[in-house]
Amino acid sequence: PVVRCWPLGDPSGAAIAQAACREAIRAAHRDGASGAVADGTPMPEVGPGFPAQLMNLGGGGAGLLVQREHASALDRSRLLYMRLDLRPGVPAPLFVTARVAHTHIDSAMNVHAGIAFEFALDPDHRDFVVNEICRVVNSVQARQRRAA
Numbered sequence: 001p002v003v004r005c006w007p008l009g010d011p012s013g014a015a016i017a018q019a020a021c022r023e024a025i026r027a028a029h030r031d032g033a034s035g036a037v038a039d040g041t042p043m044p045e046v047g048p049g050f051p052a053q054l055m056n057l058g059g060g061g062a063g064l065l066v067q068r069e070h071a072s073a074l075d076r077s078r079l080l081y082m083r084l085d086l087r088p089g090v091p092a093p094l095f096v097t098a099r100v101a102h103t104h105i106d107s108a109m110n111v112h113a114g115i116a117f118e119f120a121l122d123p124d125h126r127d128f129v130v131n132e133i134c135r136v137v138n139s140v141q142a143r144q145r146r147a148a
Contacts (some may be wrong), residue, residue, distance in 0.1 A: 003054050003064060003084055006046035007077035013044030014081060014097045015122040021095040022128050028091035046081050048073070052113070054084065057137075059130040061098065061116040068109035074100060079118065089136030096129055097122070 008014060020041045050070040055063040066074060084094045098115040105111055119126040
């Protein structure tokens with residue numbers, strides 16, 4: 001899936017936005033709904049956004065592919081605010097703060113970035129994110145077992 005990323009200006013503002021994200025996803029699970037986080041959901045102070053492709057995902061981080069035309073965005077900040085749309089496993093977009101841990105430029109000048117989720121300013125978000133990612137992984141594995 002496509003991930004939307006923004007360089008994070010003020011990390012302390014991410015906790016409020018992530019709390020709103022948690023509530024929206026919990027409400028969607030409770031109501032059986034699937035949709036976007038409502039307009040007006042707070043966003044922390046961020047720079048210009050850019051798209052990336054999710055290559056792999058785990059409880060501690062992810063691998064992203066950033067096309068060369070957007071690669072310079074990774075130079076603006078090593079701290080990112082990310083929107084992961086993991087529907088149908090997670091019924092609404094999951095927002096998380098992440099730190100760029102390492103990058104590699106391929107022969108086409110695209111950037112492969114390893115990112116680590118950052119929970120220092122919002123430790124309540126850690127268990128929530130891990131549980132939602134586990135929900136997605138379990139769903140994918142179940143589909144694969146049925147297909148096999």
